[in-house]
Amino acid sequence: MTEATQDRPEEQHVFEADVSRLLYMMVHSVYSDKDVFLRELISNAADACEKLRYEAIAAPELNADGAGSRILVSLDEENGRVAIEDNGIGMSRDEMIEALGTIARSGTRAFMERLEAAKAGEGAELIGQFGVGFYSAFMVAERVDVVSRRAGSAEAWLWSSDGKGSYSVRPVDVSEAPARGTRVVLHLMEDAKTYASKWTVERIIREQSGHVAVPIEVSAKPGEAPAQVSDGTALWTKPKSEVSEADYADFYRGVSGQYDEPALTVHFRAEGRHEYSVLAFVPGSQPFDLFDSERKGRMKLYVRRVFITGEAELLPRYLRFVRGVVDTADLPLNISREMIQESPILAAIRKGVTSRILTAMEKLAASDAEAFARLWDHFGSVIKEGLYDDFERREQLLALARFRSTASGEGLRSLADYVKDMKPGQDTIYFMAGGNLEQMKASPQLEGYRARGIEVLLLIDPVDSFWTPHAPAFDGKMLRSVTQGMADLDRIAPAEGSDAASTEASDEVRAFIDFAKETLGAEVADVRVSARLTESAACLVASDEGLDRQMERLLQGAGRLQTAEKPVLEINAGNGLVRSVAGLGDAGFKADAAWLLLDEARILDGDRPADPRQFAERLSRLFERALKANA
């Protein structure tokens, strides 16, 4: 103990409110898979070793003893104790209070909400993902002591808590602490004593931590020499032929904090201009932070097996769900985290890794459509961000994309499928964007397409309204919204037996259209005969130059568009109602009819009538007339 610390008494601290709540929930709701505590504590120990290796690059004295990283798990079955010790970076007093008494991450609240909603047993899978792993020790321990000595420091500190609201911190003699690093001692609860048995602990380590990049040793009882259980070989440095599926899955769980199976594993070593190894996974389910506004990736960068940072942008944002490591010999070990982002070497690596991951997805799509459909279901809406973020790869991403369509049934269609089935004379890929599949399928805008057997993609992701305006083309064919502009359907023959709309209109109907244009002038940009309607009387579309209607609504909803473009009212010249209305003599009645056609089109679009009170009045007048005529 140093002069400065020896007189300091034990301090009592109260946990932050969130921590107390979290601890309570850990103990009371995450009961089914307590094994995870060991994985979490070992992962913290390994992180601490990696931090030391990193800091020692700039300050070699921190690792003066030159000892290699190691993690030691010591068991004491008789006394029901298990200790996890590392020779990593260690913690100072302040760091302990900060790291073990508060929860720094913003995801905590989200974690607790998810935990509350989770069914019993699911909770365990969430712990690692949300970075609250340390507290899982309280699932099995009635008291946890953490003794730590920060690398380079002459002081050692003991943190101790029963997890019930408070903890204590006091200095201890360095002889009671590891020479460097941290020892976490769990005093096991009565019903968790099995975690002091060699057999249980070694099984868990093999299952869950076998690929931690630090060797792990186990000492079976006090005084017994430790034996190595895991050699700390970095899995990504091994040739593919020596790695089993199970090895990959274990490593994936460690690196992602997720407890499912990876949907896709990409493992390769690049040689040539740049040398690097990559082991990356597409998760089997959505990570909780997938839609965080930061859109941060979580790939880890290593330089010659030394962990550098988890913050380097090793992949474009639209692949932020990919988890794994990139290890390169081409960057200097002492590169600052700030320098990394500017590095042209990193840019080249990013390009290479991105290509390989997209290629692996393409291969999966070709070899196992169902597995790819699941992947797309989880991550498609994120990958589609690349359609406006990464123009260089747009065609490639469009080829990967899968869509619901009027021809997809329950399945998904690719653009290649679409193009293959295009009708003679069709040179455009049609789509409709909206929030609700059923509402879209019932939309009048689709009638003319259906009559001609033309497939229409049904885009339901909000992101679709961001890439579609960038005038994308696939295989030389433009993508075009069915709610936008003139439907140039006339060039395509209607299917046998269907009464597809013709744009031929009687003189009476033409006169009515002119009349409607005048009557509705302030509300619409134009009124014209429709080629896309076969059943409904009218529908609204955007003008040729206007934004897609769905896009317009999204922007308005987000407050990014003040004045909306006036829509075009299209009228079905062959519709019986329209023909009767056109034949009416009474101008007031005709005006009511024009307004009602407009409001009906708005309602079918999921909007409200322009003026609900007037709408109701017109409808009432119509009722009255109909009743009088019948009387």
Ligand code: ADP
């Ligand atoms: P995470 O590991 O995701 O940061 P944890 O709850 O597992 O979340 O750990 C909280 C923090 O406690 C760590 O970020 C680290 O600062 C500190 N910590 C935990 N265990 C150790 C250890 N063995 N050595 C050094 N620091 C540790």
Ligand code: MG
């Ligand atoms: Mg942790």
